[in-house]
Amino acid sequence: MSILVSPKTKVLIQGITGSFGARHTQLSLAYGTQVVAGVTPGKGGQFFETKVPIFDTVLEAAKETGATASAIFVPPPFAADAILEAVDAGLELVVCITEGIPVNDMVKVKRAMEGKKTRLIGPNCPGIVTPGEGKDSHGGCRIGIAPGYIHKRGNVGVVSRSGTLTYEAVWQLTSRGVGQSTCVGIGGDPVNGSSHLDMIKMFNDDPETRGIIMIGEIGGSAEEEAAAWIKQHCKKPVAGFIAGATAPPGRRMGHAGAIISGGKGTAAAKIAALREAGIGVAATPSVMAETLLKMMRS
Amino acid sequence: MNLHEFQAKQLLAQYGAAVPTGEVASTPEGAKQAAEKLFAAGARRVVVKAQTHAGGRGKGTFKSGFQGGVKLCETPVQVHDTARAMLGQVLVTKQTGPEGRRISKVLVETASTIKRELYLAVLLDRAVSRPLIMASPAGGMDIEEVAAKTPEKIFKEVIDPAVGIMPFQGRKIAAALGLRGDLMSQAVKLFHGVFKTWWECDASLVEINPLAVVEAAGGKEALVAVDGKISIDDNGLYRHKNIQEMRDLGEEAPLEIEASKFNLNYIKLDGNIACLVNGAGLAMATMDIIQHYGGSPANFLDVGGGASKEQVAAAFKIILSDPNVHAILVNIFGGIMQCDIIAAGIVEAVKETHLKLPLVVRLEGNNVELGKRILRESGLAVISGDSMADAAEKVVQAAGKTPKG
Numbered sequence: 001m002s003i004l005v006s007p008k009t010k011v012l013i014q015g016i017t018g019s020f021g022a023r024h025t026q027l028s029l030a031y032g033t034q035v036v037a038g039v040t041p042g043k044g045g046q047f048f049e050t051k052v053p054i055f056d057t058v059l060e061a062a063k064e065t066g067a068t069a070s071a072i073f074v075p076p077p078f079a080a081d082a083i084l085e086a087v088d089a090g091l092e093l094v095v096c097i098t099e100g101i102p103v104n105d106m107v108k109v110k111r112a113m114e115g116k117k118t119r120l121i122g123p124n125c126p127g128i129v130t131p132g133e134g135k136d137s138h139g140g141c142r143i144g145i146a147p148g149y150i151h152k153r154g155n156v157g158v159v160s161r162s163g164t165l166t167y168e169a170v171w172q173l174t175s176r177g178v179g180q181s182t183c184v185g186i187g188g189d190p191v192n193g194s195s196h197l198d199m200i201k202m203f204n205d206d207p208e209t210r211g212i213i214m215i216g217e218i219g220g221s222a223e224e225e226a227a228a229w230i231k232q233h234c235k236k237p238v239a240g241f242i243a244g245a246t247a248p249p250g251r252r253m254g255h256a257g258a259i260i261s262g263g264k265g266t267a268a269a270k271i272a273a274l275r276e277a278g279i280g281v282a283a284t285p286s287v288m289a290e291t292l293l294k295m296m297r298s
Numbered sequence: 299m300n301l302h303e304f305q306a307k308q309l310l311a312q313y314g315a316a317v318p319t320g321e322v323a324s325t326p327e328g329a330k331q332a333a334e335k336l337f338a339a340g341a342r343r344v345v346v347k348a349q350t351h352a353g354g355r356g357k358g359t360f361k362s363g364f365q366g367g368v369k370l371c372e373t374p375v376q377v378h379d380t381a382r383a384m385l386g387q388v389l390v391t392k393q394t395g396p397e398g399r400r401i402s403k404v405l406v407e408t409a410s411t412i413k414r415e416l417y418l419a420v421l422l423d424r425a426v427s428r429p430l431i432m433a434s435p436a437g438g439m440d441i442e443e444v445a446a447k448t449p450e451k452i453f454k455e456v457i458d459p460a461v462g463i464m465p466f467q468g469r470k471i472a473a474a475l476g477l478r479g480d481l482m483s484q485a486v487k488l489f490h491g492v493f494k495t496w497w498e499c500d501a502s503l504v505e506i507n508p509l510a511v512v513e514a515a516g517g518k519e520a521l522v523a524v525d526g527k528i529s530i531d532d533n534g535l536y537r538h539k540n541i542q543e544m545r546d547l548g549e550e551a552p553l554e555i556e557a558s559k560f561n562l563n564y565i566k567l568d569g570n571i572a573c574l575v576n577g578a579g580l581a582m583a584t585m586d587i588i589q590h591y592g593g594s595p596a597n598f599l600d601v602g603g604g605a606s607k608e609q610v611a612a613a614f615k616i617i618l619s620d621p622n623v624h625a626i627l628v629n630i631f632g633g634i635m636q637c638d639i640i641a642a643g644i645v646e647a648v649k650e651t652h653l654k655l656p657l658v659v660r661l662e663g664n665n666v667e668l669g670k671r672i673l674r675e676s677g678l679a680v681i682s683g684d685s686m687a688d689a690a691e692k693v694v695q696a697a698g699k700t701p702k703g
Contacts, residue, residue, distance in 0.1 A: 163633075167633045191422070222424075245586045247585070254577075255578045258578060258582065286686040
């Protein structure tokens with residue numbers, strides 16, 4: 001088991017013919033992911049790299065190929081439309097990689113998705129990896145832009161708002177011979193589809209996941225909400241790290257959502273909430289894996 | 299992106315929110331003419347307000363010695379002289395830092411007699427992913443302090459983005475603020491205008507502090523946005539040509555403007571260890587680990603997921619333009635990026651900039667051995683860090699050794 005996706009998940013790519021989408025589709029195919037369709041309006045009937053059929057609409061692509069998950073690589077002005085098209089087609093999972101979507105577009109998307117069965121991950125995220133059994137975790141499901149080879153099949157779940165910080169944690173685990181069940185980047189925007197807590201609940205229910213690394217950063221209160229739930233309900237050890245202890249208030253630190261505003265969302269407050277919930281807080285990003293492994297051993 | 303008060307009020311007025319009559323001026327003569335019009339229209343007093351994004355203007359001091367960036371005047375000549383004392387001068391407030399901001403525009407407005415000061419803001423409620431109207435009867439004060447000390451004085455109303463602000467919600471907020479009678483309908487109209495400004499301009503914040511009940515003709519009362527602050531969501535700027543034109547580079551740090559030309563995300567800080575990192579989360583974490591080992595970061599710099607050689611070179615030039623920098627830490631997790639390509643970019647940038655400062659490089663990921671070899675064989679004095687912790691310790695030590703000044 002794993003969460004969200006398994007090596008059997010059939011994936012379609014929205015924006016498969018753009019340079020960014022094409023490059024990462026190639027990488028996912030090389031990783032062994034079941035990329036079964038692409039969508040680029042106006043290019044229906046063509047093929048990506050002679051093997052992946054391209055469709056004009058998500059609905060057609062899903063019907064013809066049985067794809068249940070989508071990765072979105074379209075530019076920001078078209079991303080809200082792309083997400084809602086995938087929701088309308090009834091996909092189970094939509095992963096939006098696009099960075100730079102206006103916040104108001106995401107406010108509308110979230111509202112329109114209320115009551116729908118589709119789960120959205122992102123936007124502005126590295127995506128999801130469920131590592132495979134092969135060499136360098138080949139044969140897994142890679143949706144998005146994460147480097148596949150750093151992963152290893154195993155039992156630690158990783159959830160993070162940041163891309164490279166996720167890779168850092170994953171690599172620390174893999175280098176110590178510890179594999180991952182699923183790694184999820186939920187994205188750095190202030191309005192996103194899924195929260196830390198959504199992922200923690202799924203990891204908690206996943207029999208394969210035995211420990212969790214939760215990486216957060218300044219801004220908002222998603223980490224605090226997850227911590228409160230973990231304290232009450234989580235059966236598995238959780239290690240955490242919060243980035244941005246040195247960030248000045250009122251400035252956006254790269255991610256649109258990484259901002260301390262009105263004295264809220266500081267690293268100190270989040271770290272205190274994590275500690276209070278019994279989460280092992282890594283003092284530096286260098287010891288994220290070590291912190292969890294110590295907890296799992298004891 | 300932040301807007302000036304006069305720009306914020308232009309937008310607010312356009313969307314139907316009541317603001318004082320006034321005009322912006324960039325010369326003393328222009329300010330005087332604007333004042334003459336206001337006095338002719340019946341104003342008894344006129345206020346001259348220095349335009350800067352920084353708060354605390356009223357209590358600020360100009361480097362010339364002139365006190366206050368917001369002044370009440372009773373004649374056009376007085377307006378002229380006040381504008382002359384402000385324009386071209388540097389205003390220092392508690393938010394500008396000691397270097398202050400040069401004032402190039404003043405807003406000249408009818409000054410009303412204020413009877414009550416209130417607070418109003420529209421922002422995103424991240425917890426529910428919906429717009430939020432926040433109001434308080436405690437206006438004209440630091441709202442963070444009000445929220446901390448007297449949370450019962452903060453009133454919140456979440457807006458459903460599918461329907462926008464409804465009149466009943468306006469009446470609820472008005473009632474909470476004690477705006478009854480004639481003022482209630484004025485309030486509903488003003489709240490609608492302020493919300494529309496937030497929604498249609500892709501604002502991340504619209505703040506009216508104070509929103510004021512003022513004396514109006516015939517012994518009546520009116521509700522007016524006496525001050526206005528707007529921040530725009532940078533991601534939404536592409537669809538607002540008019541707002542893009544409002545950008546004032548004079549309000550931004552020169553190095554940050556330079557960085558934005560190369561699509562680099564750079565924020566200057568006060569420390570002496572520069573860092574260059576790929577990815578926002580890792581960049582923040584790198585600053586944190588520098589501090590953990592006793593150092594002080596000089597900047598936040600995210601070169602992004604697919605940085606080119608040109609971007610790395612530009613990034614080096616930008617961090618080296620900060621005279622406080624005593625050592626540099628490069629921290630790259632080359633997931634998709636190849637470490638050898640990054641290493642080549644670093645070597646080129648170091649040579650091009652004739653770097654004399656200690657440089658610690660931590661590379662991890664794709665082709666890392668090849669990348670490290672390129673650095674070793676470059677003949678440059680690059681210190682290699684094996685992990686983030688190792689690299690941070692080494693750079694903190696190196697920065698300590700570099701003679702100051």
